[in-house]
Amino acid sequence: MERSETGGTGSPGGAAGGLPVSRRVANLSYILRQNARRFGGEIGFVWGDDTWTWSEMERRVDAMAAALRARGVSKGDRILVQSKNCNQMFESMFATFRVGAVWVPTNYRQTPDEVAYLATASGARALICHAAFPDHAAAVRAAAPAIDIAISIGPSDFAEDYDAIVARHLGETGPLADVEYDDPCWFFFTSGTTGRPKAAVLTHGQMAFIVTNHLCDLMPGTTSADASLVVAPLSHGAGVNQLVLAARGAKSILMPGERLDVEEAWRLVETWRVTNIFTVPTIVKILTEHPAVDTYDHSSLKVVIYAGAPMYREDQKYALAKLGKVMVQYFGLGEVTGCITVLPQALHEAEDGPGVKVGTCGFERTGMQLTIQDAAGNELPAGASGDICVTGPGVFAGYYNNPEANAKSFRNGWFVTGDIGYVDAEGFLYITGRASDMYISGGSNVYPREIEELLLTHPTVKEVAIIGIPHPKWGEVGLAVVIAAEGETLSEAALAAHLDGKLARYKLPARYVFLDEMPKTGYGKIAKKLVRETLEAKGLLGTEPARA
Template sequence: MSVAVTAPKGGVAPATRRVMNLSHFLRQAARRFPQEIGFVHGAATTTWSDMDTRVDAMVAALTAKGVTKGDRVLVQSKNCLQMFESMFACFRIGAVWVPTNFRQTPDEVAYLAKASGATLMICHADFPEHVKVAQAESPAIAQVIGIGNAPFGEDYDALVAAHLGTTAPAADVEYDDPCWFFFTSGTTGRPKAAVLTHGQMAFVVTNHLCDLMPGTTQNDASVVVAPLSHGAGIHQLVQTARAVKTILPPSERFDVAEVWGLVEKWKVTNIFTVPTITKMLVEHPSVNQFDRSSLRYVIYAGAPMYREDQKRALNTLGKVLVQYFGLGEVTGNITVLPPALHEPDDGPHVKVGTCGFERTGMQVQIQDDSGNEVAPFETGELCVCGPAVFAGYYENPEANAKSFRNGWFRTGDLGHMDEQGFFYITGRASDMYISGGSNVYPREVEEKLLAHPALVEVAILGVPDPMWGEVGVAVCVAREGAQVNEAEIAAFLDGKVSRYKLPKRVFFWDALPKSAYGKITKKMVREALEERGLLPLDKQMEKSA
C-alpha cells in the first residue's frame, strides 16, 4: 500500500514520505489542554490528558496481544468513549481501524471481518452474536476485547487499568500507510473497504477546518448525532485536531429534544448531520425550546438537501448551514457550499440546487463516458482528483479499475457545472432511468414534489414498463394529519415537468426506509416495493384492474 517516490528533476529523492501519525492530534490536545474536557457522554466527562493516557494503555494491551503495524482491528460498537479511543490506539500502533456500523447484522459484520482480514475484534457487550458469527466466518480473529459487561473476551477497561502508566510512542508512518478501512454503505452491492491513509487524512482534517468550520478552536464543542464509524468519526477526528470537546447524547435512540438540550448546556458550535437528521432537528417542536445561539455550523452531507427542506432549516436556524458533497472514498472532500451562500429565499442571485464549488486543493470535472471534460451546463459524471482521494479498495482490483480513469476518481454521480464553477448533482448514475428513449433524473421531479405542502419525504425510481421501457414510481410520506392522494399529486405536477417525467404510480407510506446512516436509498425503497407486492408494476396493476 505504498508507492515509489521518484526524484524531482535536478533533485534528490527522499528516503521516505514520512508523515505525522494521526494519533499525534490527541497527544497535541493533551499537551496543550491537559485538564480541559475532551469527551462527554451523559454525566461522564474525560479530559484530554486522561484520554491520551488511556489510549497509551490500550496500545500497550493491543501490542501485548501481538497487534503490530498494518494489522486490522475490527470494531463493532455503539458510540462510546472506548470506541473513540480505539481509533487513536490503532493509529498509534500503525494498525488499521476497521469500524462497522453498529446497526449492521451479525452476518454483515462477519463479511466485513473476512473482507478486511482483521485479526482482533473490539466489540460492545450488546453484540455477542456478532462476535460468534464473525469468528466463525473469519477464524483469523483469535482474540476479542469486550466493551462493558460483555459475556465474551477480555474487558476493555480492565486492560486499560492494567496498563496505565505506559507511554506508547507513535509508530513511524508514511503518506500511504493505511490507517482506516472505511467501508462503503453498500447501496448497490457488497460493501467495499476504501483504504484511507495517514497522509491523506492529514490533508482531509486540514481541509475540513479550512472549508467547513473556519475559526474552530478549543473553545468550541461538537455534539454527535450519527455513528462514529463513518462520517461522524472523521468529523470528530477533525475536532480533536483543535481540541474541541466531543459530546455524545446519553440516550441510545436519537432524541431531538435531548440534542437541543445538549446544544444549550455545552454551547455547541457545530454538528455533523445528514439531510434527514437536519430535517428532524428543524421540524421538532423542541427546536425553539432551547438556546441554540452558540451554533455556527450545521454541516450536512451524504446527500443533497431538497430546497424546501433547506429553506425551512435556514428560516429556523439562520445562516449556519454548510453543505459538502463527497463520498467515503474521498472522505467528503469534493465540494462545499458555505453559510454565506445558503439563502432562505429564491432570487436571481441564488444558485438554487448547487452543492457548491471545489474544496481547497481538490479538482472536480464533469466528464463524458470517454473521460473528456464536458461544457458548462452539460450533464456528465462528477470526477475528482487531489490529496483527499483514497488509496483504493482493499484487495479489489476490479473495483479499482472501474472507479479510476486517467487518474480521476469516478464518483458515479451525475450532474453539471455552471460557468462560475458551481456544481449541481442530478442524481446517481444508477438512479437515472430511460423512459420512451429519454433520460429521466428522479431528483428533478422529487424537488418539485416536495414543494407540495402535504409531503415531507419523496423517493422516485425507475421500474420496467412493457411500453416505455421504464417509468417512474413515486413513494411519498405525508405530513402528520395531511390528506393527499395520487390524483392530487398528478394534478400538482402537471405543467411543472415534462409528461414523460411524470411518475406512472404514486404510493403513500408512513415512512421511507433508511440506511444505517440515516439516508434514503433507492435500493431499499425498491426492495420494500417488491416486499409489498407493488413490483413488477404491470402485475400489480393487473391485480387492481
Template sequence: MSLPESPKGGVAPCTRRVMNLAHFLRQSARRHPDDVAIVWGERSWTWREMDRRVDAMAAALAARGVTKGDRILVQARNSNQMFESMFAAFRLGAVWVPTNFRQTPAEVAYLGEASGATAMICDAVFPDHATAAREAAPGIRFVIAIGGGAEGALGEDYDAVVAAHDGEAAPVADVEYDDPCWFFFTSGTTGRPKAAVLTHGQMAFVATNHLCDLMPGTTHRDASLVVAPLSHGAGVHQLAQIAHGATTVLLPGERFDIAEAWRLIERWRVTNMFTVPTIVKMLTEHPAIDQYDHSSLRYVIYAGAPMYREDQKHALKKLGKVLVQYFGLGEVTGNITVLPPALHEIEDGPAARIGTCGFERTGMQISIQDDQGREVPAGQQGEICVCGPAVFAGYYDNPEANAKAFRNGWFRTGDLGHQDEEGFLYITGRASDMYISGGSNVYPRETEEKVLTHPAVAEVAILGVPDKTWGEVGYAVCVLRPGESLAEADLLAWLEPKISRYKLPKRVFFWDELPKSGYGKITKKNIRAELEARGLLPEA
C-alpha cells in the same frame, strides 16, 4: 560513494514520512490537559485522561501481539471507548475497521473476513456479532468487550484492560503518507461493501480541509455534538475536532432523542455538528427547537445527499445562516465540494443558487466527463469525477473494483451532474437511479424536488420499475406530514402541470415512514425490496 540517481528535478527519492494521526490527540492533551475532551451521558473526560486511556489501550493491544498494519475490527455503538479505539489503533500503526453497529452478525462477519482482521473490539450487547466474526475470520486472536464486565463472555472487559495497563504507553508507530489507518467500508448499496483504504497522509489533509472549508475558526473553545455513528462520516468530522481541541459531545443513548440533542446543544454551547439532510429535517421540525437556546451554533453541516429546497428553507428560518453543505463519498472522505453559510439563502432568486452543492474544496478538482472520459463543457451533464489529496488509496484487495473506480487518474463517483461557468456543482442523480421511460432518460431527483413543494408531503422517493408499455415508469413513495391526508390522484393532478409528462410517476404510495440507512439516508434499495414484499411491483 556514489549518490543515488536523481529523478527529474534533481530530487533524490525518499520516503514520505508523515505525522501519525494519533498525534492530534497528544497535541490537544499537551495544550489543554484539563479541558473537557469528550462527554457521554453524565460522564466526561479531560484531554489528559483521554490521552492516558488511549496510551493504556494501545499498550494492551501491543502486549497482545497487535503490530503495525494489523486490522482491528470494531463493532460498537458510539461511546468514549469506541472513539478511543480509533486513536489506539492509529498509535500502533494498526488499521481501524469500524462497522455500522446496526449491521447483522453475518454482515459484520463478512467485514471481519474481508478486512483480514486479527483483533476485535466489540460492544458486549453484540455477542452474536463477535461469534460470527471469529468463525468467519479465524485470524481474530482475541476480543475485548466494551461494557462486558469482569467476567464478560466475549473477552476481557475494555475498561478493566485500560486499568491494568494504566500508565503504560506503546511506542508510537512511524508512518508514511500511504500507510493505511482506516478501512472505511462503503454502504454496499450495489453489492457487498468494499473497504476503502484511508491513509495517514490523506486523512491529515482531510482534517485540515474540514477545518479550513467547513468550520473555519474552530478552536478548543468550541464543542461538537455527534448525532451519527462514529464509524463513518461523523468519525471523520470528530477527527478534525480532536485536531483543534474542540469538545466532543455524544448523545447518551442509542436512540436518536431530538429533545435531548437540543438540551445538550444548550448545555455545552455546541457550535458545530455533522448531520445528513433527514436529521436536519427532524431536528428543525421538532418542537424542542423552540424550547432550548441554540444561538451558539455556527455550523450545522449536512452531507450524504443534497437537501430538498423546502427542507432547506425551513431549516434556515429556524436556525439562521448556519447551514454548511458538503458533497463527497467515503472514497473521497466527503471532501469534494462545500456550500458555506453565506451562500445558503432563504429567498429564491439568483443569489440562492438553488440545487447546487457548492464549489470545489481547497486542493480538490472536479471534472465532469462523458462515457469516454472526455471532459464536457459547463452546463452539460456527465459523471462527476475528482482528483486531489482527499481521494482514497483504493479498495483493499479488490483490483477489479479499483479498475472500475479510476480512469486516467480520476476517481469516478458514479454521480451525475454538471458545473456552471463559475464552477458550482449541481448533482442530478446517481447513474444507477436513472430509469428510461419511453426512450427518455428520467432522473428522479428533479421530480422529487417538485413533489416536496406540496404542503402535505414530508418525504418522497421515486424509483424506476419495469413496465410492459414504456419499458420503465416511476413509482413514488411518500410520507405525509402529521395530520395531513392526500390521495394518489390528487397528488398526480397537482404535479402534472409542473413537470414533463414522461417524468410523472405512474403510481404514488403513502407510507408511515421510508426505510433509512444507519446514517439517516433514504435507501432506495430497501424501498424497492419493501414494494416487492408488499406485492406492489408489476409482474415481470
C-alpha cells in the same frame, strides 16, 4: 491504486531527483498527544454525566495501545470495531492509529452476517465489540478464524472488558508507530455500485489533508473553545468530523442513548454551548421541526454541517429560518472522505431570489479538482451533464484487495464518483442523478442488488427490482417490484418475514408492488428506468401502499 516505490507518481521527484525516498508523516494519534500537552485539564469528551479530559483520554489510549502491542497487534493489522457510540469507540480509533494498525469500524445497525462479511473482507486480526452485540461477535469469530484477539466494550461472555484492560495497563506508554503518507489507517466500508461492501483505504497522509481541508472549508476558525454534538454513528462521517474537531482541541458531546432524543439534543446544545453539529438532511429536518428547537437556546451554533444526501429546498429554507445562517453543505463520498464540494453559510439563503443558486451542492474544495466527463474521459463544457470525477489529496488510496473495483473507479488518474451532474459557468456543481441504482435513506447508502438477491432466494419470487422513491422523513425509501413464480401468490408480509433479520432495517423495502410482468429492454434485461416509468404510468409511485 498502484504507486511507485518512491511513493510518488513516477515523476522526476523521486530518489533519482536527489529527494528523499521516505514520505514519513505524523501519526494521526499525535493529535491526542498534542491536546494532552496543550489542553490537558480541559474536557475533551462528554457522554451523559461522564466527562474525560484530554489528559485522561491520552492515558487511556496509551494503555489500550500498550495492551494491543502486548497481544501482538502490529503495523498494518486490521482491527474490526462493532460498537454503538461511546467513549471507548472514540478511543479505539486513536489506539489503533497509535500502534500503526488499521481501524475498521462497522455500521453497528448491520446484522451479524453483514458484519461477519466485513471481518473477512478486511482480513481483520482483532475484534473490539460492544457487549450489546454478542451475536455479532459470534458470527465474526465463526467467519474469520484468523481473529485471535477480542475485546468487549463492557462486561460480556465473549471477551475481556475494554475498561478492565485499560485499568491494567494504565501508566504504560510507548512510541507512536512510524507511518508514511500511504500507510493505511482506516478502512471506510462503502458498497460502491455493486452491493457487497468494499473497503476504501484511507491513509495517514490523506487523512491529515482531510483534517486540514475540513478545518479550512467547513469550519474555519475552530478552536478549543468550540463544542460539537454527535448525532450520528462515529463509524462514518461523524467520526471524521470528531477527528477534525479533536485536531483543534474542541470537545465532543455524545447523545446519552443510541436513539435520537430531539429534546435532549437541544438541551445539550444549550448546556454545553454547542457550536458545531454534523448530520444529514433527514436529521436536520427532525431537529428543526421539533418544538424543542424553540424551547432551548441554540444561539451558540456556528456550523451545522449536512451531507450524505440531497436536501429538499423547502426543508433547507425552514431550517435556515429556525437556525439562521449556520448551514454548511458538502458533497463527497466515503472514497473521497466527503471532500469534493462545499456550500458555505454565506451562500445559504432562506428565500429564493435573484442570484440564489437553488439546487447546487457548492464549489470545489481547497486543493481538490473536479471535472464532468463523458464515458471516454473527455472533459465536458459547463452546463453539459456527465460523470462527476475528482482528483486531489483527498482521494483514497483505492479499494482493499479489489483490483476489479479499482480499475472501474479510476480513469486517467481521476476517481469516477458514480454520480451524474454538471457545473455552471462559475464552477458550482449540480447533481442530476446517479450512475448506479443506489438510493439514500436517512443518510445511509442503500444498494438494491444485495436486497434483490435475498428476495430472489424466496421460493415463490421469480423476478424483483428495487428502486428508491421519495419519502418526507427519510429522504428516500425502497420500493420492491416483484413478479411471482408461475402459479404462486405473494404477500408483503411473507416477503418482509423472509428478509427479517438478514438486513439492517434501513435497507428493508418500505413498500412492495406486485406486477404480472417485469418491464425489460429489447435485450431482455430489467431496466430500472423502465420500471420507474411503468410504475409512474400506473400511478403506483405514490406514498400509499399499492398493488397492480
